[in-house]
Amino acid sequence: MKKKITLKDIASEFKVSISTVSKAINDSHEISDGLKSRIRKYAKDNHYRPNKVALNLLNKSTKTIGVVIPNILNYFFVQVLYGIEQVANERGFSIISCISNQSLEKESKTLDVLSTGSVDGIIISSVVSESQIEGHGKLLMEMADDQIPMVMFDRVIEWVDCDKVIVDDFEAGYRATKYFLDTGCKTIAIVTPINHTKIGRLRVEGYKKALKERKIDFNEKLILALGRKDDLELILSFVLNDKNIDGILALDEISAVKVMTIIKARGYRVPKDISIIGFTNGQLSKYVSPALTMVSQHGAYIGESCANLLLDRIENKNEQESFNSKVVKTSLIVRESTRELPMA
Amino acid sequence: MKKKITLKDIASEFKVSISTVSKAINDSHEISDGLKSRIRKYAKDNHYRPNKVALNLLNKSTKTIGVVIPNILNYFFVQVLYGIEQVANERGFSIISCISNQSLEKESKTLDVLSTGSVDGIIISSVVSESQIEGHGKLLMEMADDQIPMVMFDRVIEWVDCDKVIVDDFEAGYRATKYFLDTGCKTIAIVTPINHTKIGRLRVEGYKKALKERKIDFNEKLILALGRKDDLELILSFVLNDKNIDGILALDEISAVKVMTIIKARGYRVPKDISIIGFTNGQLSKYVSPALTMVSQHGAYIGESCANLLLDRIENKNEQESFNSKVVKTSLIVRESTRELPMA
DNA sequence: GTGAAAGCGCTAACAT
DNA sequence: ATGTTAGCGCTTTCAC
Numbered sequence: 001m002k003k004k005i006t007l008k009d010i011a012s013e014f015k016v017s018i019s020t021v022s023k024a025i026n027d028s029h030e031i032s033d034g035l036k037s038r039i040r041k042y043a044k045d046n047h048y049r050p051n052k053v054a055l056n057l058l059n060k061s062t063k064t065i066g067v068v069i070p071n072i073l074n075y076f077f078v079q080v081l082y083g084i085e086q087v088a089n090e091r092g093f094s095i096i097s098c099i100s101n102q103s104l105e106k107e108s109k110t111l112d113v114l115s116t117g118s119v120d121g122i123i124i125s126s127v128v129s130e131s132q133i134e135g136h137g138k139l140l141m142e143m144a145d146d147q148i149p150m151v152m153f154d155r156v157i158e159w160v161d162c163d164k165v166i167v168d169d170f171e172a173g174y175r176a177t178k179y180f181l182d183t184g185c186k187t188i189a190i191v192t193p194i195n196h197t198k199i200g201r202l203r204v205e206g207y208k209k210a211l212k213e214r215k216i217d218f219n220e221k222l223i224l225a226l227g228r229k230d231d232l233e234l235i236l237s238f239v240l241n242d243k244n245i246d247g248i249l250a251l252d253e254i255s256a257v258k259v260m261t262i263i264k265a266r267g268y269r270v271p272k273d274i275s276i277i278g279f280t281n282g283q284l285s286k287y288v289s290p291a292l293t294m295v296s297q298h299g300a301y302i303g304e305s306c307a308n309l310l311l312d313r314i315e316n317k318n319e320q321e322s323f324n325s326k327v328v329k330t331s332l333i334v335r336e337s338t339r340e341l342p343m344a
Numbered sequence: 345m346k347k348k349i350t351l352k353d354i355a356s357e358f359k360v361s362i363s364t365v366s367k368a369i370n371d372s373h374e375i376s377d378g379l380k381s382r383i384r385k386y387a388k389d390n391h392y393r394p395n396k397v398a399l400n401l402l403n404k405s406t407k408t409i410g411v412v413i414p415n416i417l418n419y420f421f422v423q424v425l426y427g428i429e430q431v432a433n434e435r436g437f438s439i440i441s442c443i444s445n446q447s448l449e450k451e452s453k454t455l456d457v458l459s460t461g462s463v464d465g466i467i468i469s470s471v472v473s474e475s476q477i478e479g480h481g482k483l484l485m486e487m488a489d490d491q492i493p494m495v496m497f498d499r500v501i502e503w504v505d506c507d508k509v510i511v512d513d514f515e516a517g518y519r520a521t522k523y524f525l526d527t528g529c530k531t532i533a534i535v536t537p538i539n540h541t542k543i544g545r546l547r548v549e550g551y552k553k554a555l556k557e558r559k560i561d562f563n564e565k566l567i568l569a570l571g572r573k574d575d576l577e578l579i580l581s582f583v584l585n586d587k588n589i590d591g592i593l594a595l596d597e598i599s600a601v602k603v604m605t606i607i608k609a610r611g612y613r614v615p616k617d618i619s620i621i622g623f624t625n626g627q628l629s630k631y632v633s634p635a636l637t638m639v640s641q642h643g644a645y646i647g648e649s650c651a652n653l654l655l656d657r658i659e660n661k662n663e664q665e666s667f668n669s670k671v672v673k674t675s676l677i678v679r680e681s682t683r684e685l686p687m688a
Numbered sequence: 689g690t691g692a693a694a695g696c697g698c699t700a701a702c703a704t
Numbered sequence: 705a706t707g708t709t710a711g712c713g714c715t716t717t718c719a720c
Contacts, residue, residue: 052462
């Protein structure tokens with residue numbers, strides 16, 4: 001790679017001082033027009049570009065924010081990323097995005113890199129569960145301690161002091177369940193690949209509340225918690241044989257689609273025999289048939305909120321003490337995988 | 345935000361010089377054990393982290409690569425990104441990813457930011473078409489000129505000197521078409537939202553070659569080029585009424601799925617009446633029914649190749665003159681939207 | 689109009 | 705064992 005041209009190089013070319021060149025390039029009035037235009041032409045011809053890193057050091061700011069998301073193959077996170085990108089861009093910031101790939105170790109490494117001056121702030125959905133305070137959660141706390149501008153979204157950790165944008169997962173679970181009940185479903189199973197997360201459990205709590213209101217007993221066996229390698233088909237078949245399921249709530253998009261594929265293959269009709277509602281209103285759910293009724297978490301909006309919150313904090317160096325926690329409501333996008341609501 | 349603690353702060357705390365602190369923190373043997381451990385404890389307690397920006401300036405390297413992709417909602421690019429992330433991570437690099445969102449202006453801005461020392465190299469799929477040399481393509485050329493390590497993939501620009509990873513789009517178009525022909529289809533339409541790109545046109549060329557081999561006349565009317573706002577349903581309906589279509593090749597995943605939805609709604613059976621093949625083997629095509637036969641471009645592999653090529657060049661500062669161009673073959677993933685191949 | 693000097697945070701070669 | 709110096713590339717006073 002060709003050595004990058006610097007002010008110094010130009011200075012020695014013209015036998016003037018570095019500061020003169022700097023001023024010329026920045027179009028300062030202090031420099032004579034002749035010299036200035038000659039220097040600027042030379043700089044342009046030789047593709048001079050000011051070294052960003054040096055400027056960053058000088059300004060103690062990089063105009064860059066770091067974004068840490070667990071999984072780029074999940075449409076929800078892609079939408080959030082998209083939302084962040086939009087407003088960051090609008091407000092003159094770049095984003096450096098890191099995929100933690102559900103791995104705690106990778107997330108730690110990433111945070112280590114980021115928390116070190118390369119970004120002005122961080123937006124993160126952490127994979128840390130509340131139990132894993134040691135080692136890692138500690139890093140997050142330290143960062144909050146040091147008041148590095150940070151906003152957590154979706155999978156937040158309560159005891160970390162920072163701005164937060166969260167989804168009303170409890171209500172989402174409650175409303176989806178109520179919808180099942182209102183359309184005549186009685187035995188509703190939940191398929192959850194995220195039962196280890198707080199948000200996953202909140203949705204289940206919402207589900208419980210809806211059941212309770214209708215005086216339906218909660219049955220632990222209807223909660224199908226999937227591990228990384230668990231075979232959904234197997235687990236589902238078992239419950240299907242055992243119980244008289246007529247509704248399934250899947251806590252992410254891909255599970256919803258898979259559930260439908262499986263139950264259709266086993267001869268059930270959707271929604272006549274079994275209704276399905278999924279989480280995350282992505283492309284998949286729209287195009288399968290029947291099209292899936294989904295809970296939308298408004299990913300892009302969440303991304304935008306995160307970015308605005310973060311940039312406000314970065315730009316208002318006058319630290320406002322208090323941290324904001326924004327709760328975003330979900331919407332139920334009703335399509336064909338659920339039955340009609342009876343007329344009121 | 346709390347002021348970040350620096351070596352200087354620690355030095356004045358202990359009333360020693362900055363370099364002593366630096367050495368202590370880097371565990372140099374030159375420093376006495378007592379002082380060293382006291383300094384290190386203090387540093388740790390106060391969350392000292394070396395300033396990355398200063399180090400970058402010193403080392404003239406950021407261990408970061410920039411990735412510019414046109415569209416994060418396209419599964420192919422997501423897969424490429426994923427592939428890049430994997431090897432970058434493995435080889436100790438971070439990635440800063442920028443979504444140009446199909447906008448030339450945004451791409452320019454992004455490149456401007458990146459080409460300025462904030463990254464050690466760039467991986468890009470450019471939205472520039474060959475015609476737009478002025479203004480923007482120029483930036484790309486300048487960068488190549490300056491020998492900034494760079495690799496272009498998928499949508500490459502021929503006259504930019506850099507490493508490249510491309511898909512064999514011509515052959516992909518040829519083979520997909522041949523597959524239609526071999527399974528008895530005679531009148532094959534193409535739905536292309538990317539007819540303005542080179543890769544889009546290459547696929548059509550491959551299609552033409554396959555037709556020619558079977559002595560079938562090429563009919564311009566069967567190429568359905570979609571603009572940003574064109575209504576696929578309308579355009580498709582028109583051709584469907586006019587011609588006796590029995591095969592449709594869609595040049596991206598979402599179009600393939602939409603095409604299927606439309607023709608099923610109009611009462612055609614897939615693949616009995618009309619066969620469909622799409623490009624980009626993502627999640628969608630697998631779960632629609634019938635499952636779609638797709639051309640896989642092996643996105644993750646392409647990403648990995650790009651990253652390896654780029655990092656090799658970054659690390660081998662001894663500039664090898666020649667640039668590599670790697671061509672990746674596609675695979676046809678046969679599913680249910682095409683008829684059976686007759687026995688040989 | 690032009691230049692010298694300081695400093696952003698850090699390391700490393702070179703004193704002491 | 706500890707300190708001094710120089711320098712990465714740049715901007716910004718302040719002198720001349």
